[in-house]
Amino acid sequence: MKVALKIGYEGTHFSGSQIQPDKRTVEGELLKVLQETGVISDVETADLSSSGRTDAGVHSISQVVTFFTDNPRMAIPRILNSKLPRDIWAWAYAEVPDDFDPRRHAVRRKYRYILNADEYDISKMRDAAKLFIGEHNFSNFAKKDKNNPRSTIRKVEKLDIRSQGSVIKIDIVANAYLWNMIRKIVSALTLVGNGNRDTEWIARMLDPEIYEEGIEPAPSYGLIFLDIEYDPEPEWMIDSYAVKHTNDFYAREANRFRVISTILEQFVMQPEKEPDLD
Structure with a gap:
């Protein structure tokens, strides 16, 4: 069976989305978790594919990733999120035809x-x-x-x-x-x-x-x-628990960074006023 996931990621600490040797990437981290949870057993037959590549530091809310699996019951966002690092999360999934290509079929x-x-x-x-x-x-x-x-x-x-x-x-x-x-x-x-x-x-x-x-x-x-759109659009099943958990986490992170941003502004030293020589 072929499964599609919608994933998001905060890209600061990734060397891009596409797998690269000896570098931390979105696909690399996802692939490790898919293997750890038994969603896929063989990387080649799983044929992991994504809707496109993003460069190092770029973020995403709705990247689409597909793969073949004999264990679709484990390919559930909340299960995968329990193993994924905090800067990647899955939030929706769908069963798609075997010939569905997340990149070429995007409109x-x-x-x-x-x-x-x-x-x-x-x-x-x-x-x-x-x-x-x-x-x-x-x-x-x-x-x-x-x-x-x-x-x-x-x-x-x-x-x-x-x-x-x-x-x-x-x-x-x-x-x-x-x-x-x-x-x-x-x-x-x-x-x-x-x-x-x-x-x-x-x-x-x-x-x-x-x-x-x-x-x-x-x-x-x-x-x-x-966002990315297809015609026809896969029948996405949104994992409401995964969405709420992720929203809560990043709402807290946003508040924390607002404070940090203000603190960093305090580190910008103002030059001392030069004495009046007149």
């Missing part, structure tokens, strides 16, 4: 990037964001992958920017993404927002056949994978 993916609001003109960023909507060649907004050359045409359905308190939230919805595409788009938007570039530069960047320029991606810690 829509939603991400959010969060950054400090202090430095940017949000109206300029919104004007620039409009240029990304639709189908474009995002070659200038992707890390080149020489080992896996592929089309750089992608379709962005939505790119919303809003201010909320002390942060700016950038939501992007597309059919698929290139490596570092979202973080490079965010970098471009911030360059417009701080006045270093304008919307005409964005238009040139979206025409790589006549204009080419490299751009550094925004930091990975601000990016979170929010």
